[in-house]
Amino acid sequence: xxxxxxxxxxxxxxxxxxxxxxxxxxxxxxxxxxxxxxxxxxxxxxxxxxxxxxxxxxxxxxxxxxxxxxxxxxxxxxxxxxxxxxxxxxxxxxxxxxxxxxxxxxxxxxxxxxxxxxxxxxxxxxxxxxxxxxxxxxxxxxxxxxxxxxxxxxxxxxxxxxxxxxxxxxxxxxxxxxxxxxxxxxxxxxxxxxxxxxxxxxxxxxxxxxxxxxxxxxxxxxxxxxxxxxxxxxxxxxxxxxxxxxxxxxxxxxxxxxxxxxxxxxxxxxxxxxxxxxxxxxxxxxxxxxxxxxxxxxxxxxxxxxxxxxxxxxxxxxxxxxxxxxxxxxxxxxxxxxxxxxxxxxxxxxxxxxxxxxxxxxxxxxxxxxxxxxxxxxxxxxxxxxxxxxxxxxxxxxxxxxxxxxxxxxxxxxxxxxxxxxxxxxxxxxxxxxxxxxxxxxxxxxxxxxxxxxxxxxxx
Numbered sequence: 131x132x133x134x135x136x137x138x139x140x141x142x143x144x145x146x147x148x149x150x151x152x153x154x155x156x157x158x159x160x161x162x163x164x165x166x167x168x169x170x171x172x173x174x175x176x177x178x179x180x181x182x183x184x185x186x187x188x189x190x191x192x193x194x195x196x197x198x199x200x201x202x203x204x205x206x207x208x209x210x211x212x213x214x215x216x217x218x219x220x221x222x223x224x225x226x227x228x229x230x231x232x233x234x235x236x237x238x239x240x241x242x243x244x245x246x247x248x249x250x251x252x253x254x255x256x257x258x259x260x261x262x263x264x265x266x267x268x269x270x271x272x273x274x275x276x277x278x279x280x281x282x283x284x285x286x287x288x289x290x291x292x293x294x295x296x297x298x299x300x301x302x303x304x305x306x307x308x309x310x311x312x313x314x315x316x317x318x319x320x321x322x323x324x325x326x327x328x329x330x331x332x333x334x335x336x337x338x339x340x341x342x343x344x345x346x347x348x349x350x351x352x353x354x355x356x357x358x359x360x361x362x363x364x365x366x367x368x369x370x371x372x373x374x375x376x377x378x379x380x381x382x383x384x385x386x387x388x389x390x391x392x393x394x395x396x397x398x399x400x401x402x403x404x405x406x407x408x409x410x411x412x413x414x415x416x417x418x419x420x421x422x423x424x425x426x427x428x429x430x431x432x433x434x435x436x437x438x439x440x441x442x443x444x445x446x447x448x449x450x451x452x453x454x455x456x457x458x459x460x461x462x463x464x465x466x467x468x469x470x471x472x473x474x475x476x477x478x479x480x481x482x483x484x485x486x487x488x489x490x491x492x493x494x495x496x497x498x499x500x501x502x503x504x505x506x507x508x509x510x511x512x513x514x515x516x517x518x519x520x521x522x523x524x525x526x527x528x529x530x531x532x533x534x535x536x537x538x539x540x541x542x543x544x545x546x547x548x549x550x551x552x553x554x555x556x557x558x559x560x561x562x563x564x565x566x567x568x569x570x571x572x573x574x575x576x577x578x579x580x581x582x583x584x585x586x587x588x589x590x
Contacts, residue, residue, distance in 0.1 A: 242275035242283075245583025249352040253294050253575035265293040268351055270319070272585055282326065286319040286350070295358045296564045296573055298365055298540035299532050319350070319373060335378040340371040342378065342394045342417040343435045344470035344491060347371050352579045355487075355514050357560055361528040361542055362493035362508025366466060367404055372437075374398035374413070389422040400439045404533075405464050413439025431472040438465040441497070462500035468493045485516040495533055506531040514548075522548040532567070540566030555580045 250266040270288040277283055291314040322337025340348050346359065348371075358364065359371075376398030383391040396415040400406035406413060419433035441464040470491035477484055490511040497503040508530030516522050525545045532538035546560045558577040564570070 242273045245272045245585040247352045247581045249579045251575045251577035285321045298566045331382040333380045338375040344468045360510035361530040365530045366495045407441045407443035409442040427477045429474045435468045463498045465496040488513045506533045506536045520550045538567045
């Protein structure tokens with residue numbers, strides 16, 4: 131049976147007919163009676179009131195039906211959205227549950243991440259009060275980008291200004307103050323493409339990069355805990371990192387038990403002047419590193435490295451005037467060994483306010499195949515203690531033999547006080563005391579470093 135409400139105009143006619151029929155049925159006496167007419171009018175008024183209420187009820191029903199239809203349409207849209215989201219592959223990095231995913235790639239996403247790190251300082255030589263300087267030592271520009279899920283690229287370009295460093299075995303003139311003829315300019319530090327997460331836990335790097343000669347050689351200058359690299363590094367490698375062009379392969383070793391172990395093997399073109407002279411032949415490097423977590427607060431990191439290649443130098447090119455007799459080139463095999471370790475204390479829940487890091491190492495330069503050259507040794511120890519969230523106090527001791535004359539040596543001691551204004555801004559006060567065959571030199575400096583962009587003072 132259809133219970134659908136009838137239109138109001140269809141109800142009005144039957145009601146009127148019923149009223150007239152009732153009046154006729156009453157006979158002449160009813161018509162004549164005034165009270166009967168009043169009763170009929172009262173019934174008609176009552177019917178009008180009921181009709182008005184029915185109209186109001188009908189309007190409410192129509193409004194509720196419209197709202198229900200709108201809800202049905204909204205639920206249909208939500209179901210369609212959920213079905214579309216379910217069709218997105220689960221490994222899509224942009225996919226999020228319950229959200230639409232755009233398949234387009236914005237132009238901004240194609241741009242590399244750009245950062246700038248600055249390192250400059252004011253220094254004073256107590257032995258020569260007039261030798262006060264302010265040196266903007268380095269402005270480093272980094273460009274980094276993940277090319278796809280399997281590879282990434284990094285480029286580091288730096289503008290260097292010489293000055294301020296205490297370099298051993300260089301004599302009194304131009305001793306690290308930019309007076310030795312070195313000019314400021316741009317230098318390509320690193321530019322390489324790296325494949326990560328290759329089968330077997332391997333990663334592969336091609337290009338020019340800081341080599342894995344220990345850990346500190348991978349750190350950029352602005353990230354060092356002291357203003358220069360160690361004396362053995364300065365004497366055997368030079369002021370900058372060991373950075374050469376070639377290929378590097380790293381792998382996590384499948385050794386079970388306590389600790390994590392990795393190995394690296396690199397083949398590069400011999401371009402470091404102190405290690406290989408003018409040789410452009412391949413040099414090789416091997417590195418093994420082990421990491422142990424000794425407890426909730428203590429970590430130990432130990433690594434050993436070895437690199438070697440042919441050294442070649444033409445003495446005739448070093449002479450200001452052509453020699454009267456031909457000079458034989460200097461050629462021998464150069465080897466450099468390094469061992470480095472780090473002990474770190476970071477108390478859980480207090481790592482922002484307390485902590486300690488002790489790092490040290492040994493380097494050995496071993497020339498072979500040329501009479502008169504001897505093995506030279508060097509060692510260094512660095513320590514830094516966190517006093518609070520922003521303050522650190524540290525110190526270092528270093529000693530190295532003269533590479534060309536191991537009977538001579540140099541040593542350095544340097545206390546430091548560091549204040550981190552934030553992770554982007556750092557100020558450091560350092561006093562360097564160096565003794566070598568040229569005499570005693572002291573240097574007090576205030577170092578400023580700041581970082582712009584997503585990559586700060588990283589140690590990697």
